[in-house]
Amino acid sequence: MSNGEPMSRMKVAVVEGDGIGKEVVPSALRVLDAFSLDIEEVPVEIGYGKWKRTGKAITDGDFNIFESCDCIFFGAITTPPDPSYKSVLVRIRQQFDLYANIRPVKGMGSGNNIDFTIVRENTEGMYSGIEHVFPDAVHSTRVITRRGSERIAEYACLLARGNKGHEGNNRKRLTIVHKANILRSCRLFREVCISVADRRGISWEDMLVDATAHRLVLDPERFELIVTTNLFGDILSDMAAALIGGLGLCASANIGEDYALFEPVHGSAPDIAGKGIANPIAAILSLAMMLKWCGKAEESDAVHDAVSRVMAAGVMTPDLGGRCSTAEVAEAVAAAIEKEQAT
Ligand code: ATP
Secondary structure, X not given: OOOOOOOOOEEEEEEEEOOOHHHHHHHHHHHHOOOOOOEEEEXXXXXXXXXXXXXXXXOHHHHHHHHHOOEEEEEEOOOOOOOOOOOHHHHHHHHOOOOEEEEEEEOOOOOOOOEEEEEEEOOOEOOOOOEEEEOXXXXXXXXXXXXXXXXXXXXXXHHHXXXXXXXXXXXXOEEEEEOXXXXXXXXXXXXXXXXXXXXXXXXXXXXXXXXXXXXXXXXXXXXXXXXXXXXXXXXXXXXXXXXXXXXHXXXXXXXXXXXXXXXXXXXXXXXXXXXXXXXXXXXXXXXXXXXXXXXXXXXXXXXXXXXHHHHHOOOOOHHHOOOOOHHHHHHHHHHHHHXXXXX
């Protein structure tokens, strides 16, 4: 159980997964090694590779291992377009009720002052899993509940006040993103978010999702903290990734009451897998989110500082115009941390 409370000894389930997950996760763990922390890493093999080999992408035994750990550090898993394959990540989110998906969007380097966080509801909305298939139509049910909206709004308000165990800075203005002019489900979401923000004394504005997309492109620096429903959050956060240099830089956390999963926003990127050129920064920053969640704020800040220094020195993978390999970038980040600690 954590959320910024210090944990003495930690046990982390480590899932490399498929594709570049197998490259960026070991790189992030190399950065973790730069600290002398009492963290037990428990490797767990799940995903598409396992499904092809054994017919199962994840087993009850894997869930038992997850339950014996404090949290999961996750790379990426390929989801094939096969109707019999159920997304492993969705199953983990459901099993541990990881209702808050947190995606910080922060520009790196001078001249880029973008710095906001997207808080996406992670368990309902368009991803409720309730679908009715007819011969010539499919009905996907969008579920928005008072309880689901209330807990994500409460979480966003805690982040706005800067007192959750990750990426919350000082007081922030909350932007409630919805489509309440059309969807009654969004009317409920909006109404609940506003009442929670008022109760918690958080300043807020509300914005239609289409207007938000427009303003994110034109004026991203105006945003501080966004709370929204599942599908809108999914789309806006990939869009936001493009504002700060691409998916290779974007970290995320899936948070529940007493469990969490940390993962880069990107997928398994089969087009570059095995070439050693995947950007490990998203995974390294996801590791920093994990450290903050489990009460190791100093180490988390040290990772952020080291990443900034390494990028400023031009140590970057090809997606950012650099010439370094995945391992070289991770090694440079680890070395920057070790150097700082030695002084
Ligand atoms: P999946 O099917 O697992 O979602 P995908 O290729 O459809 O994989 P992403 O993995 O998110 O989706 O990749 C989208 C694009 O971004 C790809 O061209 C990929 O090469 C690139 N990309 C994603 N992550 C990284 C990274 N860490 N470093 C460099 N490029 C990346």
